[in-house]
Amino acid sequence: MIPTLILLGLVFGRWWRSSLMAAAVGWPVVxxxxxxxxxxxxxxxxxxxxxxxxxxxxxxxxMILRMTRQLRPAGSSRSGA
Structure with missing residues (x-):
């Protein structure tokens, strides 16, 4: 199921190496x-x-991660304090 694997990449895209390995090994196991x-x-x-x-x-x-990093002001912090 293509949408399932695309969703896996979307959700766990920050850890891209692990996501790709999980898809490569996990899908044939399934x-x-x-x-x-x-x-x-x-x-x-x-x-x-x-x-x-x-x-x-x-x-x-x-791509979404890089776009949000570019749009975020340079001096803003994550905690907002």
Missing amino acids: LVATDVMSIEVGLLGASALATMNAAVGVVVHQ
Whole structure:
């Protein structure tokens, strides 16, 4: 499910390496555990597609993060005190 993996990247995009690794390893595990696929060479393709879909979410997250950093005034603090 493409939207699930894009959402994974959107939510956990700050930790992009972990997000991509979770998609690459976790999605094939889900496919095998739910009997959608058996352990075969095709899982490598599923892993690659899962990583690319999660990467889309990570890129969007990182772009939003950079835009908010640019729009935030330079002297503002997070605590507001």
